[in-house]
Amino acid sequence: MGWFSPQSIQVLSLVTLLTLASSVRASEQASLDGIGLSYFDQAPTEKSDAEFVHYLMPEGDVQSSLSSVLEVPPLPELPKPKPEEEKPAEPKPEEIEKPKETKQEEEPEEEEDTYGYFEYVPYGQYYHVDYWLGEAIWKNSAELGLNGQTGNTESNSLRVGAKIKREGKGTIFSADIRHLRTSDKDGLTQNNAYVKHKLEWPLKLHKNWSLFEKTDIEYDAFKAFDMRLVFNGGVSYKPYKTDATDWTLSVGSGFSQEYGSPQKGIIPEATLGSELNHQLTEKQSFQLKFEFFPAFEADQGYRSVTDASYTIALDHGLSLKISAEDRYDSTPNDRKRNDLDYACLLIWQF
Numbered sequence: 001m002g003w004f005s006p007q008s009i010q011v012l013s014l015v016t017l018l019t020l021a022s023s024v025r026a027s028e029q030a031s032l033d034g035i036g037l038s039y040f041d042q043a044p045t046e047k048s049d050a051e052f053v054h055y056l057m058p059e060g061d062v063q064s065s066l067s068s069v070l071e072v073p074p075l076p077e078l079p080k081p082k083p084e085e086e087k088p089a090e091p092k093p094e095e096i097e098k099p100k101e102t103k104q105e106e107e108p109e110e111e112e113d114t115y116g117y118f119e120y121v122p123y124g125q126y127y128h129v130d131y132w133l134g135e136a137i138w139k140n141s142a143e144l145g146l147n148g149q150t151g152n153t154e155s156n157s158l159r160v161g162a163k164i165k166r167e168g169k170g171t172i173f174s175a176d177i178r179h180l181r182t183s184d185k186d187g188l189t190q191n192n193a194y195v196k197h198k199l200e201w202p203l204k205l206h207k208n209w210s211l212f213e214k215t216d217i218e219y220d221a222f223k224a225f226d227m228r229l230v231f232n233g234g235v236s237y238k239p240y241k242t243d244a245t246d247w248t249l250s251v252g253s254g255f256s257q258e259y260g261s262p263q264k265g266i267i268p269e270a271t272l273g274s275e276l277n278h279q280l281t282e283k284q285s286f287q288l289k290f291e292f293f294p295a296f297e298a299d300q301g302y303r304s305v306t307d308a309s310y311t312i313a314l315d316h317g318l319s320l321k322i323s324a325e326d327r328y329d330s331t332p333n334d335r336k337r338n339d340l341d342y343a344c345l346l347i348w349q350f
Contacts, residue, residue, distance in 0.1 A: 135168065135169060136166045136167055136168035136169070137166070137167045137168075138164075138165070138166050138167075139163075139164075139165040139166075139167075139349070140162070140163065140164050140165070140349070140350050141162065141163045141319075141347050141348065141349045141350070142160075142161070142162045142163075142347070142348050142350070143159070143160065143161045143162070143163075143321065143345045143346070143347045143348075144159070144160055144345065144346055145157075145158070145159040145160075145343045145344060145345040145346070146158060146159075147343075154184060154185045155182065155183065155184040155185075155189075156182070156183060157180075157181070157182040157183075157190075158180075158181045158182075159178070159179070159180050159181075159343050159345065160178075160179050161176070161177055161178035161179065161345075162176075162177050163175070163176050163177075170201065170202065171199060171200065171201055172199070172200040172202070172210075173197075173198075173199050173200075174197075174198050175195070175196065175197045175198075176194075176195070176196040177193075177194075177195050177196075178193065178194055179192075179193040180192055180193070180341060188221070190222065191220070191221040191222065192218070192219060192220040192221065192222070192223075193218075193219045194216065194217060194218040194219065195216070195217045196214070196215075196216045196217075197214065197215045197216075198212060198213070198214045198215075199212065199213045199214075200212045200236065208237055208238040208239075208241065209235065209236070209237055210235070210236050211233070211234070211235055211236075212233060212234060212235070212236050212250060212252070213232075213233040214230075214231070214232050214233065214254075214271075215229075215230070215231050216228075216229070216230040216231075217229055217230075218230070220339075222335075223332075223335060224258075224261050224262065224263075224332065224333035224334065224335050225258035225259060225260050225261035225263075225333075226259050226260030226261070227258070227259045227260065228256060228257070228258045228259070228261075229256065229257050229258075229259070230254065230255075230256045230293070231254045231255060231256075232252050232253060232254025232255070232269075232271040232293075233252050233253075233254060234250060234251050234252015234253065234271060235250070235251060235252065236248050236249065236250035236251075236273075237249050237250075243279075244278060244279040245276075245277070245278045245279070246275075246276075246277045246278075247274075247275070247276050247277075248273075248274070248275045248276075249273070249274055250271070250272070250273040250274075250275075251270075251271070251272055251273075252270070252271045253268070253269070253270045253271060254268075254269065254271060255267060255268050255269060256269055256293065256303075261333065262333050263331065263333065267295050267297075267300050268295065268296045268297075269293050269294060269295045269296060269300075269302075270293070270294050270296065271291065271292070271293055272291070272292040272294075273289075273290065273291045273292070274289070274290050275287075275288075275289045275290075276288045276289075282313075283312060283313035284310075284311070284312055284313070285310075285311050286308070286309065286310045286311070287307075287308070287309045287311075288307075288308050289305075289306070289307040289308075290304070290305070290306050290307075291304065291305045292304045300331065301329070301330035301331035302330050303327075303328065303329050303330070304327075304328045305325070305326070305327050305328075306325070306326045306328075307323070307324075307325045307326075308323065308324055308325075309321055309322065309323035309324075310322045310323075311347070317348055317349045317350060318346065318347065318348055318349075319346075319347040319348075319349065320344070320345075320346060320347070321344070321345045321346075321347050322342075322343075322344050322345075323342065323343055323345065324340065324341070324342040324343075325340070325341045325342075326338060326339070326340050326341075327339045327340075327341075
């Protein structure tokens with residue numbers, strides 16, 4: 001009997017069927033063994049690698065590219081809410097204290113560099129525009145006096161003048177201009193004029209001290225000279241100063257020179273002065289001024305000027321002034337030593 005005879009084929013088929021049947025039965029029995037048991041009671045079974053293929057992570061560059069694609073950016077941090085501060089309990093009305101009044105401290109004003117103080121006195125500032133036209137307080141006035149007489153004696157007198165005063169931050173400038181003319185039926189009996197100028201520099205050392213410079217030009221047709229020039233300078237001090245009273249003392253030196261006079265050349269001389277201004281009432285005031293000019297050489301004599309005035313304020317900037325001035329010269333050159341001028345004037349302040 002050969003291997004491929006009908007009998008052998010039947011036997012082989014039968015064996016195959018039996019083998020398949022036994023394997024099916026075993027698998028069914030294995031699947032049914034876990035019925036009725038919990039997950040933890042079931043026996044572990046081997047599983048093929050094919051079931052976990054989709055769980056395996058790719059290797060190499062594929063893994064890094066997938067991680068960069070699937071990476072989720074972090075969320076921004078939100079600001080943390082501030083803790084609520086506990087509000088203090090509101091005080092009772094009787095417990096509330098009224099605020100004390102405090103005076104505000106005034107800020108010190110910065111000192112500006114101005115003209116007229118010790119660092120700048122006195123050379124090299126006259127040419128500067130601010131020296132003459134800076135911020136200042138001006139006090140100006142003009143005066144006029146008339147006097148006439150007819151009958152047995154015919155005479156008339158005229159007196160005109162003006163005063164200028166400028167008080168700046170660092171300098172005080174004042175000027176006085178005056179002209180007197182008197183005539184009668186025989187002709188002129190008085191004809192003189194003068195211009196007085198004074199410039200002061202208050203010092204930083206003390207507010208009551210200052211330097212000064214003065215220039216006087218005098219003309220008189222009835223004196224032994226045609227014109228006299230006086231120039232001097234020095235230091236002045238205010239021993240007493242209030243809102244109503246101003247008293248100034250001065251001392252210095254300079255020179256005088258007369259033109260058209262027998263006395264030739266420059267005469268060195270000292271200068272001493274005192275000036276008092278006092279406000280009696282709101283509308284009444286008086287002024288007393290004295291200047292003394294002794295020459296350094298005794299044989300050249302001395303001079304003095306005394307001026308007194310009383311002023312009553314009227315309306316519309318007008319004032320009435322009564323004044324007297326005495327000029328003394330110890331060397332008159334065959335003329336009178338004294339010249340006294342007195343007048344009643346109407347002054348307009350502007």
